[in-house]
Amino acid sequence: MDLAYTPEQQDFRAEVRAWMDAHVPKEPLVTLECREGFDQHVVWERTLASGNWGMVTWPEAYGGRGLDLIQWLIFEEEYFRAGGPNRANQNGIFLLGPTIMEFGTPEQKARFLTPMAKGETMWAQAWSEPGAGSDMAAIGSKAVRDGDHYVISGQKTWSSRAAFADWGFGIFRTEEGSKRHKGLSFILFDLNSPGITRRPIRQLHGDTGFAELFFDEVRVPVENRIAGEGEGWKVAMATAGFERGLMLRSPGRFQATAKRLVELYRQHEAEAAPSAREAVMTAWMQAQAYAYNTYSVAAKIMAGGSIGAEASLNKIFWSELDRAMHRTAMQLLGAAAELRRFDDGRMNQWLEGYIFSLSGPIYAGSNEIQRNITAERLLDLPRVGAG
């Protein structure tokens, strides 16, 4: 156990800080759930890439810096310290990227990872279907082999970023008549392919960042399949593990929110409820606990270990922490909580954040599913429905 940064790590922090201070937009960007905001966020992705900060842990050959996980954590801490925007390409860099790194061919790595790191292609995920949400193995969308192409038909929904992104990834049934986890394949597709219709879904906050996708005999080259035909479930589970596990939600995000919450509390201390004071302290404590846990997981991975079903514990913890912090902020704001813009014109980011935080316990596998996984795989309890 060594909880001091090396001089090299401190130098790296200073380097990130200097770059972020010089480049992070001074004014918050418009939400990336609308066209204007998405485009602003794509510009930011390219700015990041211009500094070679697109995805620091990836090998240099794919547009990364080849850094280790401690450096990644330092990068993320400084990113959120500086108030860096949400990552428009998070589905690409944090989910698909690690998946391609693990399962992709050298050609696929060169073809997809480098443009991802450079912010040139924005990615959407396409897991859920109307009849396959938490029960993802109920997927029905088909990809039928026709020579060196698949012909995809079916429907995906709740597809994050799909209204504006360039490419998508998902799993499709490639074996006719197959059931559940069998006969699925992991396929990447150009969202502008003939036969794809995107229908943006208007969300709770009124914006339309995610979408339904309709596939009408969409032809996709076979070389867009990741790993073997029929191995889609295994690949998707690995991707979901990345999502719940280390990368999607780095601790800096929550530490930054906790710090802003402390500042908000100080402004409203005179009229705040006693319960809010404890909730603010809990926010700091839990954000710190999440950070320690992430450093601990990073150290385990660097020592040759891996993250398994513990990823479910992480996902439950950060999503419920995020919701609790924003709920507390809404209480502190009192009557002003309902305003989308405060009377001085500033966006009410707490309201926007609270609404978004409500999706946390649902996306990336609902927290009910995460609790089942925790009980079945970490506590060895019988599977649901087992007699």
Added chain:
Amino acid sequence: MEFLLNEDQLALAETVRDYLAGTHGPDVLRRLDAGDNRDPAIWQGLVDMGLTGLLVPEEFGGLGLGLVDAALIARECGRACLAEPLVDTAFVAVPWLLAQGDAAQMAAIVAGTAKPSVAHAINPWVSDGEGATLDSIDPLRNLTQPVGAPSSDPLLLDLGALMVAAQLAGLAEAMLDQSAAYAKIRTQFGQPIGAFQAVKHQLATAAVAIEFAKPVLWRAAQALADGLSSAPVHISHAKIAATDAAIQMAETAIQVHGAMGYTYEVDLHFWMKRSWALAGAWGSRAFHLKRIDDAVIGGGLAIGPDQTFA
């Protein structure tokens, strides 16, 4: 920067865990409860493993290990619901006496013949002391009135709070294991109750609290070992996190055990009672929250994404 318990630390903890599982099971707790609460043979076993000298420098015959090692073993003591005063003696009194340059009793502590029980002003009572006994809900606690003036040294308080947090983490883990085991064998409606999501989700929720209390504990132990000025804040954090996890786990455990959990027959009660006893020891929730309050809201500690290890 390496937030990792090393192989030696994990191996030592596993050795102690196996030893206590073999020699200090629920049957022993029942025997002690029916008898004198303490057993010289059990104490001697701990002495023979070198645990009384864990923090004693090698020049006095000890192992010369550090506070993270001690916290790991204190967690095992909690897991086993150990009755003997190993933690108070070897992991609280020893480092405190050494910090004051008082090594007079070290050889006797290593040999197991001296068992100093330390009184601090924050605790109205002391376990295994010389004074009149009090009736704790924990049948094996041996709580006594203090004799003489207690110390008010903040270091002693921090050591005590850290080690009680470590025990609470171990107690919580043991209750989680017991509850999961029970949920697998108790059947109702034709299936193990652990197959019902209503049961699964309660246990998973408690597991989350335990999982995220542990790294706080190791961080606090390392902060104290490193002599960080912020160590008291991190120890208070650990005490709150471990206490909350243990109390939540105890309530979940009895719920999962159903009516059986309300009996003396099922072993669970020893662990619940120890958790209740330790929850308010070495500083109440209010005391520790106040230290967090001063640091976080009062501004005594730098906070934010770039201040993880402040």
